[in-house]
Amino acid sequence: DQQVKQNSPSLSVQEGRISILNCDYTNSMFDYFLWYKKYPAEGPTFLISISSIKDKNEDGRFTVFLNKSAKHLSLHIVPSQPGDSAVYFCAASDYSSGTYKYIFGTGTRLKVLA
Amino acid sequence: DTEVTQTPKHLVMGMTNKKSLKCEQHMGHRAMYWYKQKAKKPPELMFVYSYEKLSINESVPSRFSPECPNSSLLNLHLHALQPEDSALYLCASSQEVAGGAYEQYFGPGTRLTVT
Numbered sequence: 001d002q003q004v005k006q007n008s009p010s011l012s013v014q015e016g017r018i019s020i021l022n023c024d025y026t027n028s029m030f031d032y033f034l035w036y037k038k039y040p041a042e043g044p045t046f047l048i049s050i051s052s053i054k055d056k057n058e059d060g061r062f063t064v065f066l067n068k069s070a071k072h073l074s075l076h077i078v079p080s081q082p083g084d085s086a087v088y089f090c091a092a093s094d095y096s097s098g099t100y101k102y103i104f105g106t107g108t109r110l111k112v113l114a
Numbered sequence: 115d116t117e118v119t120q121t122p123k124h125l126v127m128g129m130t131n132k133k134s135l136k137c138e139q140h141m142g143h144r145a146m147y148w149y150k151q152k153a154k155k156p157p158e159l160m161f162v163y164s165y166e167k168l169s170i171n172e173s174v175p176s177r178f179s180p181e182c183p184n185s186s187l188l189n190l191h192l193h194a195l196q197p198e199d200s201a202l203y204l205c206a207s208s209q210e211v212a213g214g215a216y217e218q219y220f221g222p223g224t225r226l227t228v229t
Contacts, residue, residue, distance in 0.1 A: 004156075032215035043118070043204050043220030044157065089156055093215035099169040100145070100208075100215045104156035 003027050004092050006105040014113050019077040021108050023090035026071065030092035034102070035064060035075045038087045047088075048075070080112045118221035120205050126227045129195060135224045137188040137205030146188040147218065148180060149204040157204055163188060195228045202226075 004025045013019045023033075031052040036044035050057040050064045050073065057064050063076045077084055090105040118139045127133050137146065144165050149157035162170035163182040171180075177199075179191040188205055202225055206218040 034217055036220075041222070041225075043120075043206070043222050044218075046217040046219065049217055095215070097170060099162055099164055101147075101159055101162055101170055102215075102218060103159070106156055107154075 002106065003030075003094075004090060004103050004105040006088075006090060006108045008108050009106070010109040010111070012111045012113060013080045015082055016079045019075075019080045019084065019110055019112065021075040021077075021088050021090075021110065023073045023075075023105050024071060025073075025092050027092070027094065028068075028071065029096060030094060030103075032093040032100075033064070033066060033073050034091045034093075035062070036089045036091060036104075037084075038089060038107075044089060077110075080110075082112045082114050085110055085112050118205055118207055118219050120203075120221035120224050122224060123222065124225045124227075126229060127192065127195065128229055129197070131195075132191070132193045134192065135190040135203055135205075135226075137190075137221055138186055139207040139219070140186055141207060141209075141219065142185075143207035143209055143219070144185060145208045146182060147206040147208075148188070148190050149206065151202045151204055151223070161190075192226075195226075197228050200226055200228045 034049040035047040038044045048062045066073045087107045089107045091102045121136045146163045148160040151157045160174045161180045166182045181189040202223045204223045205221045208218045209216040
């Protein structure tokens with residue numbers, strides 16, 4: 001049972017354009033969401049996060065939007081650069097067991113074309 | 115210093131071997147995690163340590179045995195593994211667990227191959 005889903009396994013975007021990566025979740029108790037970027041043979045790198053009390057958080061070229069009613073979040077990268085080519089994971093925090101743990105989505109491979 | 119280090123980078127072991135993976139962070143984080151990642155899959159949580167105590171075990175087989183000797187170190191002891199345990203093992207740390215959710219910092223991982 002995949003509680004965090006990224007329905008697009010891959011995405012190709014031209015350099016300079018906007019990249020939009022989507023993530024859906026099923027558990028309304030999730031209260032904190034994160035985006036990570038992963039290059040091959042490396043660990044994930046934290047990009048940006050958002051608390052469930054907000055609907056938008058921005059950091060440079062990266063903006064995350066949260067729609068709680070739809071249980072959907074998205075990551076916008078503007079402008080996209082070739083160095084952004086990587087696998088992007090969204091993650092949600094779950095406190096139901098009394099300790100925060102993070103559930104990862106299935107990942108989207110972004111390719112930015114020069 | 116926002117680095118999480120993991121050793122070794124690569125490990126090949128037989129099914130009867132005993133080996134250990136090591137993870138270290140010096141960010142003062144009190145939560146540490148082990149994840150397993152198979153190819154083209156998301157990281158899958160195995161264990162969470164909070165203030166050096168095991169707080170989550172995601173029903174991991176006993177052939178994987180975690181240990182947190184102090185707040186900076188996390189080990190994963192491996193014994194009698196199966197070929198299907200071959201994967202990338204990732205360690206992560208975060209600022210705090212009980213007080214709220216924070217971003218995790220990941221190490222580069224150990225690529226484990228069980229023969």
